[in-house]
Amino acid sequence: MPTLSDVEQDAVNRAQAEPMLDQVRAWSAINSGSRNLPGLERVAGALADAFSVLPGELTLEDATDVEQVSENGATFTLDHGRNLHLAVRPDAPVQLLFTGHMDTVFGADHAFQDLQWLEDGVLNGPGVADMKGGLAVMLAALKAVEAVPGADRIGYEVVVNSDEEVGSPGSAALLARASRGKRAALTYEPSALPDGTLAGARPGSGNFSIVVNGRSAHAGRNPEDGRNALLAAADLALRFDQLRRDGLSVNPARIDGGSPNNVVPDKAVLRVNLRPRTPELQADAEEAIAAIVAAVAAERDVTIHAHGGFGRPPKPMTDDMLKLFELVKQAGADLGQPIGWKATGGVCDGNNIAACGVPVIDTMGVRGGKIHSMEEFLISESLGERAALSALTILRIAEGRL
Template sequence: MKTSKCMNSAIAVLFCFVFAATLNAQTSKKEQQLVDAVDTHLKDALSLLETSVNINSGTMNFEGVQEVGRLYQKELDALGFKTELTSGEAYNRAGHLVASIEGKKGPKIVMIGHLDTVFELDSPFQEFQMRNDSIVEGPGVADMKGGDVIIILAIKALKDAGLLKDMRIKIVMTGDEEKSGNPLALSKKDVIDAAQWADIALGFENGDNNPKTIVVARRGSSDWKLKVKGQPAHSSQVFSEKVGVGAIYETSRILNAFYEQLSEEKDLTFNPGFMLGGTEVSINTDQTGGNAFGKNNVVSQAVEVHGDIRAVSLEQLERAKKTMHAIVAENYPKTSAELIFDEGGYPPLDLTDGNTQLLATYNLVSQDLGFGSIEAVNPRNAGAADISFTSGYVDMAIDGMGLTGGSGDHTVEETANLNRLAEKAKVTAVLLYRLMAKQK
């Protein structure tokens, strides 16, 4: 692969950075070999990142998503993985890249990335550009092509050290993380199948972009609808026994009660994204808005509210749903209301003892390599991600192992810090080695 001129200026600085960090490393001979191997392959990894970022892979650009999949597939084929680009036809998406190598040592590990970005073909944000000698901007450079490249770079180091052939690893890079296909049972089947096989799940999203944090718990996300009905009449009759209060007053009661009873719940959020009300309401087929008709002197007959809810555990989610249903059932006179929760959505990644233990191991590796200590991300700062579909299947899971140090995710200001690429790959490679060595 060719490396652009804008990349060349950064490479020398990056090698100075990674060499200085290596000098402080407290590692075994084999671990030092992994660190050196990452440095050996760093230039190619930077070129791979640039190439993949310059391929538009907005979720609905199926051809572009598949092209990125083929690019990474070629890398993993060369490393000895059995690879497959799966079809996403059944859930109207591009499909996923699934790769596996099944040795006989250590725990079974699934490494999770994704091929797609939020930037479709009509986005003005399409190119990899160096802002200075370390900060790069580009569509998906952090979320999460940087994380995908970290996976490949760490795997190359393990192969150079003669360790890969003995390991048991599955890699799943989905093609629809940013805009999931429907139904989720098919869209996320490859992730769930890998989780059912695995003991440990490692996610390579960029977390909260802080290189000193790792995700041990993620909040799930699902949608809800509130449909409220009232008795239409002339406004002069509002509050009467025959007419009641109308749909809009009932809706305001419900939403206010949601706020009063649940807004102080730690790590729980529920947001009404849009609301339409009046005499008649119609919702667009894509569920992103609609139309309402009404008059100032008519008591409202219908209201519809669409929102989402995010909880840090299934227990918290079910408790919140129960409270919300109870609020909805206490109707004002001559009104009725129905609260509907989407049964799909992303589940929470529950905080478990295993996740905390895995963070402790990751933290020790980071310190031993001279990169400093790592702590857990506040779940409020970590959105939903594909690793959440491993919850309940694996013994241990962490996320946020991707390319950090930037900002502006999901905007045309998305950046990442290339100094972190080798650092994260080194920690990943040594972590995988220690997990294998621990269970020999």
């Protein structure tokens, strides 16, 4: 029967003893919807206070500028919250990355604001699983590792961003910078299933706003002089839909624009999401988008500008990633926690980290479920389980088992 070393057992015990549930309840009581900048600032301050017990340099970094497209096709800069960044022992021989997010999908005006116990050990509340619980698990594991011999061999960066739920546009550069030179990364999204199953391969995700500029004209007197932007946007949507195939989903989601019935509309904006499962399919999709835009622009005599891109690259299962999964699986077995994994259709910051060449497991957070709904729940006993799993995983990576 596998046993833990004395150092491993000490770290596990310390991680499990941390007051994670109290932290989750306090952090989840602060609304931190992705667009609630005052709420994000409050929770960032609370997290900075909590993570300041770790050594290293902690900062709250401004988001990079993010360009958005309005309903009338104009571009503007959208503000995002600050991101927590902690760098510990950058010269240590083993360098790791730990990431999470402070934002939720529930805005300040959303009906879902309060916490309640659904039953013994099952806590319902905004962000309890996704991912205030994961942040508590991360902190508990790092505090435990810092308290045992050998911690000086481990260097790491922590990134807790404020915009993950909207695609991490303002923190992507920080994530890429923090990924450099890392042996492995752990991200604390909730488990893929309530039983603790991890997410394996993930598709990529691209969001595009296609702005069409046509020409207005009187719909009765001289419609032939107009260039109907709404029809061009609809044409684009139908052609995008034809790109669907195995491994590539396409969702034309919305068309903004139009005009009074007696005016040929000269402006429209198509919003579309594409999800390729491999980098090759992403490259094919990018070529197809360019070709479709050029064809519709020429055939309908309109001007088209495509804004956006694949903010989440595909995350296929690589050999290095499989080795990391196997290490976590063995750590789980030694703790009495069966660990499996499965491919999933969602995306997260793990996609971006993997694209930097770093093996990552992005569902090291709590067991729970029904995220992004008012039924979101956290299984409270999983806080100790997952903190122990992370602490043991970190120590074993540091030992050179990866």
